[in-house]
Amino acid sequence: MGAETAIKTLGLIAMSEGGKVVMSKRSARPYIEDEMEKQTQDYQANGDERRSMASTSTTYSSQSSLESSPSLHAADPERDVEQLQLSSQKHRTFTNGPRDAFHPPNNDLESGSISAHELDRILPTEGRPSNFGIVVPGVYRSSFPQSEDYSFIEGLKLKTIVTLVQKEFPQGYDKFIERNGIKHCVFDMKGTKKQAIPIATMKSILRLVLDRKNHPLLIHCNHGKHRTGCVVGVVRKLSGWELGNVLSEYKKYAEPKVRDCDVNYITGFEPADISNLFREVTLPFRTRNFVRATFFAFIITVIWLFSGTKLISTTPRQAKALEE
Ligand SMILES: O=P(O)(O)O[C@H]1[C@@H](OP(=O)(O)O)[C@H](OP(=O)(O)O)[C@@H](OP(=O)(O)OP(=O)(O)O)[C@H](OP(=O)(O)O)[C@H]1OP(=O)(O)O
Numbered sequence: 001m002g003a004e005t006a007i008k009t010l011g012l013i014a015m016s017e018g019g020k021v022v023m024s025k026r027s028a029r030p031y032i033e034d035e036m037e038k039q040t041q042d043y044q045a046n047g048d049e050r051r052s053m054a055s056t057s058t059t060y061s062s063q064s065s066l067e068s069s070p071s072l073h074a075a076d077p078e079r080d081v082e083q084l085q086l087s088s089q090k091h092r093t094f095t096n097g098p099r100d101a102f103h104p105p106n107n108d109l110e111s112g113s114i115s116a117h118e119l120d121r122i123l124p125t126e127g128r129p130s131n132f133g134i135v136v137p138g139v140y141r142s143s144f145p146q147s148e149d150y151s152f153i154e155g156l157k158l159k160t161i162v163t164l165v166q167k168e169f170p171q172g173y174d175k176f177i178e179r180n181g182i183k184h185c186v187f188d189m190k191g192t193k194k195q196a197i198p199i200a201t202m203k204s205i206l207r208l209v210l211d212r213k214n215h216p217l218l219i220h221c222n223h224g225k226h227r228t229g230c231v232v233g234v235v236r237k238l239s240g241w242e243l244g245n246v247l248s249e250y251k252k253y254a255e256p257k258v259r260d261c262d263v264n265y266i267t268g269f270e271p272a273d274i275s276n277l278f279r280e281v282t283l284p285f286r287t288r289n290f291v292r293a294t295f296f297a298f299i300i301t302v303i304w305l306f307s308g309t310k311l312i313s314t315t316p317r318q319a320k321a322l323e324e
Pocket residue numbers: 190191192193194221222223224225226227228257
């Protein structure tokens with residue numbers, strides 16, 4: 001299925017916003033068991049690539065431009081959107097609880113491999129950041145990690161951290177991120193009490209979170225309640241969760257500070273609000289190919305015209321000489 005078809009089917013529409021990016025080298029000190037390693041190897045298929053990455057870090061603002069960081073978004077949106085659809089179809093009537101309903105792109109869950117719930121049991125309970133949770137295997141959520149959480153987070157072998165708040169980082173956070181080769185994307189945004197997450201910002205966040213090339217990925221804000229809750233709520237809605245389940249999950253993480261504004265934001269969010277989520281990714285490639293083709297055609301035309309001119313400018317005497 002083509003990207004456009006998939007996007008249309010999802011009812012998405014396009015616009016473009018975004019920000020900048022940061023990457024850094026990472027090491028893997030997994031405490032995740034061997035079985036988990038096997039089951040999640042698809043997520044870590046880019047591990048070698050990650051290890052060779054230079055450390056980068058990017059701050060996004062609501063007004064920043066996606067075009068400034070095309071490499072981050074050059075994944076396979078087609079596949080990700082298809083997976084969203086698949087997840088949506090399979091889980092519209094899901095009843096086993098919200099945590100299991102956003103399936104990972106490779107659908108390991110369907111093949112009987114590890115689920116978010118199982119993964120939750122496998123991961124150590126000690127050292128987790130507060131309000132930690134597994135959105136799907138390969139996508140995690142939490143409060144702002146503190147130094148005592150770094151060991152646990154290291155075991156997740158993260159490729160990307162999406163930080164939904166701009167503030168002074170805890171001690172050693174930068175170094176931790178750099179040491180582990182993690183791509184760090186920081187969104188400079190206000191708390192949801194002060195300002196609902198702008199659609200443009202939400203789109204930039206979704207481009208990161210839905211791009212499996214960025215997985216394993218951790219998304220966090222200050223307390224992992226409101227900003228993170230809204231983002232995960234939107235992801236759940238996109239993947240076809242029923243609103244009741246979406247809000248139950250939001251409340252589970254936000255208690256006892258559930259905000260009506262967040263509930264209204266999640267409730268009112270429509271997939272059409274972020275239509276053409278990936279158009280910005282595909283358009284530049286098309287444009288580039290068009291420019292190349294046009295340039296090539298121009299060169300051929302010039303050569304052809306030049307040759308024609310030379311032929312025309314040949315006098316009868318010169319032509320006769322050429323014939324002889
Ligand atoms: O009590 P309040 O309603 O005044 O909210 C306080 C604070 O509560 P506290 O003082 O009891 O800790 C909130 O923390 P919790 O509710 O998560 O515990 C915090 O939300 P937050 O954690 O940043 O939200 P996320 O990281 O989850 O998105 C919020 O920041 P804003 O979201 O930026 O408004 C703060 O507002 P303010 O002081 O005006 O900056």
